Amino acid sequence: xxxxxxENVCMAFGKKDVLKNINLGIRRGEIFAIIGPSGxxxxxxxRILNLFEKPLCGNLIFNxxxxxxxxxxxxxxxxxxxxxxxxxxxxxxxxxxxxxxxxFDKRAIEKKVSEALNTxxxxxxxxxxxxxxSGGETQRMAFARAIVYDPEILLLDEPTxxxxxANVAKIEEIIKRIRDERGTTILIATHNIPQVRRIADRVGxxxxxxxxxxxxxxxxxxxxxxxRSAAFIRGEMIY
Ligand SMILES: Nc1ncnc2c1ncn2[C@@H]1O[C@H](COP(=O)(O)OP(=O)(O)O)[C@@H](O)[C@H]1O
Ligand SMILES: [Mg+2]
Numbered sequence: 001x002x003x004x005x006x007e008n009v010c011m012a013f014g015k016k017d018v019l020k021n022i023n024l025g026i027r028r029g030e031i032f033a034i035i036g037p038s039g040x041x042x043x044x045x046x047r048i049l050n051l052f053e054k055p056l057c058g059n060l061i062f063n064x065x066x067x068x069x070x071x072x073x074x075x076x077x078x079x080x081x082x083x084x085x086x087x088x089x090x091x092x093x094x095x096x097x098x099x100x101x102x103x104f105d106k107r108a109i110e111k112k113v114s115e116a117l118n119t120x121x122x123x124x125x126x127x128x129x130x131x132x133x134s135g136g137e138t139q140r141m142a143f144a145r146a147i148v149y150d151p152e153i154l155l156l157d158e159p160t161x162x163x164x165x166a167n168v169a170k171i172e173e174i175i176k177r178i179r180d181e182r183g184t185t186i187l188i189a190t191h192n193i194p195q196v197r198r199i200a201d202r203v204g205x206x207x208x209x210x211x212x213x214x215x216x217x218x219x220x221x222x223x224x225x226x227x228r229s230a231a232f233i234r235g236e237m238i239y
Contacts, residue, residue, distance in 0.1 A: 003028040003185050004049070004153060009058030011044055011209075018044050020209045022058070026153075026187065031179055033196045034189045036206035037237055042189035043082075045206065046155045049187065050079040063152075075102060078151035082158050084142035091117070091133070092126035095144045102149055116144040119181065120174050136167030143174055147184065154178065156188040160195065168192075172199050193233060197221060205229040 004026040011019040018041045026032055034042050047053045049060065051067060051074050060067035067073050078098075087094050092113055099109045117123055120140040125133075133141060139159065146154060156175070160168040176199055178184050190196060196203055196217070203220050205213045205228075213220070213229040224230040231237055 001028045002026065003063060005059075005061040006049070007059045007061065009045075009048060009055045009060070011041070011048060011053070011055050018209050019048070019055070022211050024204060024211060024214065026185060027202075028185055029179065029183050030201045031175065031186045031188065031199055033200035033203045034187060034206055035191060035193070035196055035203055035232065037191060037232070040206040041209040042206055043157055046079060046157050046187065046189055049153075050074075050077055050155050052079070075149070076151055077153045077155065078146045078149070079155040080142055080146045080157065080159055082161060084138065084145075086130050086138060086141075088131055089129075090126060091122065091128045091130050091141055094130045094141055095126070095148050097145060098149045104149075112148050112150075113144070116148040119147065119177060120144045121170065136163055136170060139163060139167070139171060140174065143171070143178070147178055147182065150182065151184065153185045153187065156186065158190055159188065160190070160192065168195070175199055193235065205232060207232070 002025045006022050006024040009019060009022040022045065034045060036042055048055050062073050095113045095116055096109050099112055113126060117125055120143045122137065122140055122144065130141060160171050163171065172195065175186060179186055200217055202214065202216050204211050207228055213224065213226045215225060220229065220233060224233055
């Protein structure tokens with residue numbers, strides 16, 4: 001079942017075309033990786049999907065609803081940015097933020113924050129000062145903040161690019177756990193090819209603003225349909 005559909009979406013900054021006629025269907029509960037070299041348009045696409053930015057053309061259909069004409073959809077999505085913002089407050093307050101702005105009551109907030117901290121492997125860390133956490137813990141806290149209000153879609157922009165391998169493995173576990181335990185549909189932009197193989201169900205290859213191939217994980221690694229995506233998968237493209 002499709003949760004999200006991108007129809008003929010394009011975007012430009014000034015005279016530069018950054019996304020060209022993107023068509024893509026995202027299935028409920030899948031982990032979909034958007035891969036491509038730096039500058040391909042991955043972040044721009046995620047920002048449009050998160051309804052942060054309006055595309056120059058095309059439509060976003062969320063659960064059969066036109067996102068351009070339907071209010072209240074933002075609260076059903078969540079985006080984790082490449083460099084998370086950390087408030088100078090406790091871990092609890094950092095994670096609770098999205099619940100407070102959505103008007104949840106105190107008991108619901110405590111329950112949901114505690115569940116989210118468990119999911120990301122930071123149980124009982126609520127009282128710690130957020131700015132005292134290590135890099136890996138900070139990223140896990142950012143995940144807790146992103147999932148605490150149970151979004152249907154989680155958009156991840158290169159969530160492991162600043163981490164060492166041990167922390168990358170932990171984050172990959174957390175991504176899979178979020179999908180398995182909460183059924184969240186996850187889109188992840190990355191240029192880490194081995195990571196795609198480890199966690200994604202399907203993948204879309206973005207090159208110079210064009211989605212040149214959408215394939216299953218087996219498909220992209222064994223029989224890529226496009227010579228340029230094959231080269232990217234083999235690591236022959238500079239990025
Ligand atoms: N706000 C902006 N203003 C002007 N150009 C932008 C802006 N955001 C992105 N771009 C340009 O759009 C292209 C795609 O950027 P981006 O979506 O960040 O790619 P990626 O995330 O794949 O590295 C790049 O050439 C970038 O310089
Ligand atoms: Mg980017």
